[in-house]
Amino acid sequence: MDDPTESPQLNLPPTMSLQPLTPPSDHISRMINANHHQSPSRAIYSDRFIPSRSSSNFDLFNISQPSPNSPAVTDSHKDDNSGTYTALLRAALFGPETPEKKDVLGPPSGRNIFRFKSETRRSLHSLSPFGFDDDVASGVSHSPVKAPRKVPRSPYKILDAPALQDDFYLNLVDWSSHNVLAVGLGNCVYLWNACSSKVTKLCDLGIDDSVCSVGWANRNTHLAVGTSHGKVQIWDASRCKRVRTMEGHRLRVGALAWSSSLLSSGSRDKSILQRDIRAQEDFVSKLSGHKSEVCGLKWSYDNRELASGGNDNRLFVWNQHSTQPVLKYCEHTAAVKAIAWSPHLHGLLASGGGTADRCIRFWNTTTNTHLSCMDTGSQVCNLVWSKNVNELVSTHGYSQNQIIVWRYPTMSKVL
The missing domain is CATH 2.130.10.10 (YVTN repeat-like/Quinoprotein amine dehydrogenase)
Structure with a gap:
């Protein structure tokens, strides 16, 4: 009967022999155990894996803090701003240096650069890509806070407007997309260029007529002029030349509105005429519904x-x-x-x-x-x-x- 305390033997071929196991070398042990350390005892509540840069080896980035005991090295070929840039980059990457961090910021030996940590809240208006706005502020100048808008209470320009009719129902002023102001004064239309302050007399309707409305086309230099005789004139302001005259209303035209090549005109005769300036007809349709003078028109x-x-x-x-x-x-x-x-x-x-x-x-x-x-x-x-x-x-x-x-x-x- 076999002795139970005797170690079991293996039946090996004569050409093979059992060699005793040797302990691993010190080099292999260091490789295996280099990154095994006890987890921090503090409670961690985040499930995100965020690197702890406080444990980083700063020498890898060439931005490590100089030792207070080491002598300063002066290199005339280095940029004078490199030190400032290094300090800003260090603060952005690893956070501000505080008294509590002085012992931690040194290059650690044998510590893992990655560990779980709580997520840091960033401001919605963060200027730093790393999220250290409050801390980097000492080195990086933030954009100035936008001052409240101040609307002046007095005009920056006053134009003389003699013969401007004091009539609520007329529309005698209109500003073009080319920054030119058209004003109807009596029986004349004047243009004021806001860029050059140049004043141009566009037209004179004659002594027996008067301007009741003006309206610029949306994208070109055409200006529509409504008259007291119920007519609508189209002027090319760039050439100071009248393009055409359109009739259809029986009374004054006090409202104008453009929609691409379509011009709408409203009159004291209670009607609205739709005019296509490309067509030969004076108007293509008539809108009826108002019981009194049409004094306001606007296209969406x-x-x-x-x-x-x-x-x-x-x-x-x-x-x-x-x-x-x-x-x-x-x-x-x-x-x-x-x-x-x-x-x-x-x-x-x-x-x-x-x-x-x-x-x-x-x-x-x-x-x-x-x-x-x-x-x-x-x-x-x-x-x-x-x-x-x-x-x-x-x-x-x-x-x-x-x-x-x-x-x-x-x-x-x-x-």
């Missing part, structure tokens, strides 16, 4: 809807092919001359009422709803949206004659 930015306001206190919306209004708004209690489409939100329309109304109203023409109303305290003469920010400018007549800049939709006053 997508050229699909035309808004019209009249002295019958009505605001109408027309589409490209309708001869009757598709939307009717009757909430105003005075003439509706001021009309403006928002360039920021499709279907948002603003309208202003006259002296008995004094209100700016907002409409959603997509859902056919009245959104809000703001009492301005004065007759609303004109409305213009800013194309850059969601703000609205209103100009007023009786009784305060003010100009107001509004923030939409809060309708708080900027000016």
Whole structure:
């Protein structure tokens, strides 16, 4: 019977012999155990694997801190700014140096560069790609905080305007996309170039006629002029030459609005004429609906809807092919001359009422709803949206004659 304490033997061929195992060399042991260290005892709550740069070997980046005891080395060929750049890069990569970090920032021996750590929250307005805004601020200058906008309360330029008619229902001023201002003065139209301050007399209608409206085409130098005799003249302002004259209205033309090559004109005869300046006919269609003078016209930015306001206190919306209004708004209690489409939100329309109304109203023409109303305290003469920010400018007549800049939709006053 075999002894149970005896170690078992292997039956090996005669050519093979069992060699005793030798312990691994010191070099292999160092390779195996180099990266095995006890995990930190502090509780870790993040599941992200983020490198701890405080354990990094800074010499690999050539940005290690010089020892206070080591003598300074001066190299005349090195850039003077290299030291500043090195300090900034070090702060961005490894965070700010604090008294608590002085012992940690030294090059560690035998520690793992990667370990789990809590995620550091970054500011939404961080300027540093590494997220150390507060700490790098001492070395990197942040962009200055944007100062509140100051809107001047006095004009930077005043133009003489003799013979400018004092009539609420007329539209005698219009600014072109080429920065040229057109003004109707009596029976003449003058152009003022805002870049050169040059003044040009465009036309003279004669002693028995007068200018009732002016309107620039959207993209070219054509200017439409409405007259008191019910005619519409088209002028090429770059050549100071009249292109054509179109008839159709029986009374004065006080409102004009362009939509590409289509020109809409509103008259005291209560009608709106659609004119294609490429066609031989004076007008291609006639829109009827207002019970009094049409004093406000404005095409939407997508050229699909035309808004019209009249002295019958009505605001109408027309589409490209309708001869009757598709939307009717009757909430105003005075003439509706001021009309403006928002360039920021499709279907948002603003309208202003006259002296008995004094209100700016907002409409959603997509859902056919009245959104809000703001009492301005004065007759609303004109409305213009800013194309850059969601703000609205209103100009007023009786009784305060003010100009107001509004923030939409809060309708708080900027000016």
